[in-house]
Amino acid sequence: MNSIVNDLNRAxxxxxxxxxxQTNQEVVYTGYVTTVGETGIILATYDDFGLPDGxxxxxxxxxxxxxxxxxxxxxxxxxxxTAQEERFVQADGLTMDFDDHRDLRxxxxxxxxxxxxxVMLVLKNDEHFYEGLxxxxxxxEVGVQLINKFDYSDQPAMVLKPxxxxxxxxxxQELTLQGIAAPHLKKLSHVDQVAITAPEEFRxxxxxxxxxxxxxxxVPKHNHELFFVGKxxxxxxxxxxxxxxxxxGQFGGYTLMRLSELHAIVIESDYLQTMRLFSLLNxxxxxxxxxxxxxxxxxxxxxxxFRERLSQAATFRTIIHVKLKDGDSQTGYxxxxxxxxxxxxxxxxxxxxxxxxxxxxxxxxxxxFGYLDAYLTERQLRVEGDL
Numbered sequence: 001m002n003s004i005v006n007d008l009n010r011a012x013x014x015x016x017x018x019x020x021x022q023t024n025q026e027v028v029y030t031g032y033v034t035t036v037g038e039t040g041i042i043l044a045t046y047d048d049f050g051l052p053d054g055x056x057x058x059x060x061x062x063x064x065x066x067x068x069x070x071x072x073x074x075x076x077x078x079x080x081x082t083a084q085e086e087r088f089v090q091a092d093g094l095t096m097d098f099d100d101h102r103d104l105r106x107x108x109x110x111x112x113x114x115x116x117x118x119v120m121l122v123l124k125n126d127e128h129f130y131e132g133l134x135x136x137x138x139x140x141e142v143g144v145q146l147i148n149k150f151d152y153s154d155q156p157a158m159v160l161k162p163x164x165x166x167x168x169x170x171x172x173q174e175l176t177l178q179g180i181a182a183p184h185l186k187k188l189s190h191v192d193q194v195a196i197t198a199p200e201e202f203r204x205x206x207x208x209x210x211x212x213x214x215x216x217x218x219v220p221k222h223n224h225e226l227f228f229v230g231k232x233x234x235x236x237x238x239x240x241x242x243x244x245x246x247x248x249g250q251f252g253g254y255t256l257m258r259l260s261e262l263h264a265i266v267i268e269s270d271y272l273q274t275m276r277l278f279s280l281l282n283x284x285x286x287x288x289x290x291x292x293x294x295x296x297x298x299x300x301x302x303x304x305x306f307r308e309r310l311s312q313a314a315t316f317r318t319i320i321h322v323k324l325k326d327g328d329s330q331t332g333y334x335x336x337x338x339x340x341x342x343x344x345x346x347x348x349x350x351x352x353x354x355x356x357x358x359x360x361x362x363x364x365x366x367x368x369f370g371y372l373d374a375y376l377t378e379r380q381l382r383v384e385g386d387l
Contacts, residue, residue, distance in 0.1 A: 004060070004063055004065075005036065007066035007068075008041055008063075008066060009036055010068075011032070011033040011068070012034070012035075016032070016068055017031070017032060017076065017077055017080075018030070018032070018033065018066050018067060018073070019066075019067040019070065019072060020043060020058060020065075020066055020067075021063075021064045021065040021066075021067065022058070022062050022063065022064055022167075023061075023063070023064040024062060025062070025122065025167070029043055029045050029056055029058070030045065030072075031043045031044045031045035031046050031055075031056075032044045034055070034094060034098070035100050035104060036100060037100050037102075037103070038103075039060055039103065039105065040057055040059045040060055040104045040105055041057070041058050041060070041063070042055055042056075042057055042094070042104060043055060043056050043058060044093060044094040045172070046076060046079075046080060047172070047173065048079075048373065049079060049083060049088070049290075049372050049373065049376060050076060050078075050079025050080040050082060050083040050088075051083050051088055051091070051173065052090055052091055052092070052093030052094075053091065053093075053172040053173055054091060054093065054094060054170055054171030054172030054173070054175060054176070055093075055096075055169075055170060055171055055172075056167060056168065056170070057104055057105055057108045057167065057168040057170075058166070058167055059105070059165075059166045059167070062166045062167065071349060078380050078383075079376050079380075082376060082379060082380075086290075086291060086292055087291060088290050088292075089287045089289075089290055090173070091171065091173040092171070093171070095171070096111055096171075105165060105168070106137065106162060108170060109134055109137050109162065109165075109168070110137050111170075112133075112134040112168075112170055113134040113135070113137050116133060117170050117171065117175070117179055118131060118133055118170075118175045118178040118179040118182065119131070119132065119133075119169060119175065120167075120168070120169040120170075121144065121160075121165055121167065122165075122166050122167035123160065123164050123165060123166065124163075124164045124165075124166055130144065130146055130158070131146065131147050131148075131149075131175070131178065132145050132146040132147050133145045133147065133179075135157070140162070141162070142159070142160045142161075142162055143158070143160075144157065144160060145157050146158060147178060147182065147185070149178070149185075149270070149271060149274040150269075150270055150274075151270055152185075152188065152189070152190035152270045152273075153190040173248050174247055174248045177248055177278055177281060177282075180281055181274070181278060181281060184277055184281075185274065188270075188277070190270060191268055191269065191270060192268075193268065193269040193270075194268035195264045195265065195266045195267070196264060197263070197264045199259075199262070202262055202265060203235070203259065205265050206232055206235045206259075206265065207235055209231075210232050210234060210235050211231075211232070212231070212232070213231065214231070214267070215229060215230065215231060215245065215272050215275055215276055216229075216230075216232065216266060216267050216272070217229050217264075217265070217266035217271075218242060218264075218265060219262070219263045219264040219266065220261055220263055220365075221261050221263045222261070222327060222365070224263055224264075227266070228242055228255050228257075229245050229275050230242040230244040230252070230255075231243045233254065233297075233298070233299060234299040234301050234305075235301060236301050236302075236303070236304070236305050238259055238260070239256055239257060239258050239259060239305055239306065240256070240259060240262075241254055241255070241256050241299050241305060242254065242255050242257070243295060244371070245275055245278075245279060248278060248282075249275055249277075249278025249279045249281065249282050250282055250287065250288060250289055250290070251288060251289035251290075251293055252371055253368060253369060253370040253371025253372070253374070254297070254368065254369055254370045255366060255368045256305055256306065256309060256366065256367040256368070256369075257365070257366050258365050258366075261365045261366065290372055292372070292375050293370065293371070294370060297370065306361055306362075306364055306367060307337065307361050309367055310334045310364075310367070313334050313369065314333070314334045314335050314336070314337045314342070317333050317335075317378075317387055318333060318378065319331065319332065319333055319347065319374040319377050319378040319381075320333065320367060320369040321368040321369070321374065322344065322366065322367050323364070323365050323366040323367075324359065324363050325363045325364075325365055330344060330346045331346065331374070331377065332345045332346040332347045332352070332353070333345050333347075333387070335356060340361055340362070341358055341359065341360055341361065342358070342359060343356040343357065343359075344356055344359055347377060347381070352386055352387070
């Protein structure tokens with residue numbers, strides 16, 4: 001433990017960008033240590049796109065390692081610099097001051113209570129993540145009103161022992177938006193999920209949604225826990241393109257999916273209500289998308305969009321993400337797109353597959369493009385001369 005505290009104090013003193021790994025969670029936090037206390041730390045965090053994402057309190061006993069140097073940190077430094085240069089839409093980041101001589105956990109909880117902040121909590125010996133509003137802070141207990149954006153009928157109140165709270169995320173992009181949305185969410189009523197699951201009804205359902213405002217979810221066959229949320233952009237003979245929303249209600253690029261790989265179309269749910277509200281709030285705040293993305297693209301319903309998207313990406317060496325029939329998913333760029341086959345060059349953590357592998361166009365079930373992570377990956381590869 002002493003070595004970890006020494007590492008944390010070094011990161012604080014030298015203002016070094018670090019990765020903090022946990023003993024019991026796979027979530028890795030990237031950011032700058034701002035306060036080191038007797039029982040925990042405050043880390044000003046960044047999201048995967050290099051954007052300030054509020055902060056997190058971490059109890060010392062859940063910190064497994066502090067990483068000072070790695071390819072991942074180099075990549076994050078590049079993304080942070082790019083986000084600043086391109087003036088990405090971002091949350092304010094950490095704006096609070098903390099006293100390292102007082103209990104940091106209690107300071108965060110008290111701030112959240114007074115300022116009506118939505119927080120995310122991780123508890124001792126509990127694998128779940130809890131989001132909610134702190135309703136009371138006493139010497140030996142904390143009240144939390146949970147928010148379940150997926151099911152409005154499941155929003156219990158909890159009374160917790162402060163010592164059982166090991167992680168507290170606060171002030172991040174999505175949590176801040178939830179705080180703004182909270183008064184509006186209270187006015188929304190729970191709805192039962194309505195989903196179209198009969199394949200023979202998919203085409204007519206999607207056709208009615210093309211170019212319309214209602215948000216829907218597309219659930220793929222290969223993973224019923226995964227779903228895409230957005231608006232239906234175009235319907236071709238055998239596929240659909242959706243204009244996506246990310247988890248904070250901003251434009252998140254496009255995904256192309258074969259109708260044969262579609263498990264369900266969800267047309268009503270509490271989560272869709274939440275995402276509609278998030279989207280409206282972003283529009284009202286003039287933050288509907290990042291400035292480097294294009295949410296106004298239109299596509300020809302009469303052509304094979306898989307071949308079209310692969311050909312365009314090959315021409316401009318654009319980064320895309322593909323999922324193949326065998327379940328394999330890859331991020332990279334295509335080349336030599338012919339009538340039936342193409343070469344795909346996967347971008348790994350350390351290098352690009354310059355030779356590539358040959359695949360059939362018909363073996364691609366899903367293709368995602370025009371999203372922020374692809375833009376950042378592509379920009380870094382071009383700056384470093386690898387693309």
